[in-house]
Amino acid sequence: MERLLGNPRAVLVLLGPALLVYSLVMLVPIVWSLVYTVYEGNAVSGFEFVGIDNFVRFFNDPTALEAVGFTLRYALILTVLQVVVGYALALLYVFFLKKASSLVRTLVFFPVILPTVAVALLFRRFFEAAPTEGPINSIMEFIGLNTFDWFGQPDASFWVILMMDLWRSMGFYAVLLYAGVVEIPEDIIESARIDGAAGWRLVRHIILPLSLPVLLSATIFSINGTLKVFDSVVALTNGGPGTSTTPLTVYMFQTSFSFGQYGYGSTVALMLTVMCLLVTIFIFRASRRDLTRNEK
């Protein structure tokens, strides 16, 4: 085996096909897209070299900046919600429901396996104001409030998207964090209890520090997923009303394929990648600092 893997030709034959396919479907389009950032045009009208014009345009484009604002706001709030609610559910499974948690775990996890479009349609109906009133508006009317056009107001649409995505994903984060929390050795928790730690103090001083690595993973996982949100927004509001709930991904898609500006669309894509990278590095560095401080 060692002889086989020591042979460069054998390695090439084994890795080559996979590498070739990967290069063709992943690396080539990425490099291609990078090249497009300095061009303007599309497959029909042809391409023209424009240097850094696309980048200048990006920083002067109010719609793009609004999309950056929405993306960051959405990603930060949803990441906090996903991790906090997921963690609270994980603690509930481990310390409160214990062995009986499997049914609740399954029920909370259920929305994760539903198709996004189906969930979005469900929420559309829930919050519908016209042509038929959805259950939420009916309840509001029943308790004497006015009905509300949830998808006609930017702020309301934003919170409905957040609510839907939280409901859809919290089960996943709960299970991810549950796996981390359940791994904490029972004897450490037991000895902390003997030392008098219970309730919030036990969580704050024992559980939380010991589950930091999995919390970090969940946070990075969540922020990268939420920064790249696409399907749920398209299915629920399609970026509206106006462009108030348009994230960078949807804007990238629109500029490239609806407006036929491949170069500018690629620039938006590159900026999104840079944003994901920066946020991930920031979280990594922040968490590393924290861990060293804890060690001291």
Added chain:
Amino acid sequence: MITARGHRRRNLSIVAAVGVGVIALTGCAGGGGGGSSTKEFTYLGQTQNTAISGTLDVLAKDKCAAAEKAAPLKADAIDGTTWDQQLQLLAGQDALSDMSMAGGTPSLMQEFIDSGKVLNLSETFKKEGLEGRVLPAAESTIKALYGGGDLYALPTEFNIEGFWYNKQILADNGIEAPATWDELVDAAATLQANDVQPFIAAGKDGWPITRLVGDYIARDLGPDALKKVADGDASLTDPEYVAAADAVAELGTAGYFGAAAGSIDYNTALNQFLTGGGAFFYMGSWALAAFNDQEQNKIGVDNIGFTPFPTVEGGKGTIDQVPANVGIPVMFTEKGYDDDVAQWLDCVTANYGDVALNEFGQVTGFVVNNPPADQPALTQEVQNIIAEAPSSVLWFEAAFSPEATAVSQKNGGGLAAGTLTGEAFMKLVQDANK
């Protein structure tokens, strides 16, 4: 011996690598070259539009049997919601069908024309002797749409737009069909006071609202006002243009479009009007098909009246400049045009108008030689208006970029819902129109 084995192994690995490469490349290349063919006459349309492919089917069986024999019709359809994107990709791969519905955005068609993808029908008509088969009004609308003075698409639809109204509701509230914008606003106020929703509009789709802005501009500043914006001689943020958006936004702020105007889509709006849910409904004459359908129309076709978009006092536009459009016309590709397709073009231009009107009730921009014997009065009235209109005006976004069109239609609902001011709306559209 060792060298021979080594060679064989190297050869094997090269064969393997090439093999995988070929498989991967053929996998990537799927779908290419499926465009034109000399054996078949290919047509690509939108799944939502069955009238064109239906008419072509009828033609293939009867009037165009000779063309069908030479090159059988092969009609295909894809979803219309991402039509322009798909058309753009097909054009990029040189895989457009011989005949297809045109790009939804005029500027995309302009790109096709500039890159020589689309057949110049003016030249072809002259060469093949097919002139005079398209109505002058429809021809001028298409020419205005794509610029350049030549015809690049066929008007498989020809529509006029204006306010349709519920006669009964207007009579009950003592209102006459308004001829000026102020009369329209007064009528709306009266209706609102009497608990009748004055306007029904699909705010979610945006365009039924932005059409009002465009028409107001045409009536106030003249039919060439939007062309000036497209040419860069004027800006939508100029006060006289903002006034138009403000006029529409005021209707929204007053709640004249109903409680959840931003959430109403086309079908809902149509259904609302046809079940007596409101007084005025701005729409194109394509809605006649629904008006004439007793299943859908609960208020009765005789109860529906049509009034052109009203004039604006002191404005340069006149009431007989009818807002018109050709729906999504059809284009022929330069690459696919040969003798077989020429035979189809001849047959389609000669017979499409008759078949579409008789079989599908569709008013087209083709000359009709055999009109149906009995037509509903409202349909007849619309045809008369089309015949008598001295000139037409295009809609708000007709001369704008795809980006400005998308921004305009996405934000149109905000005007109807009263959440966007006229100034903010015009700034968004102007910024996107580059």
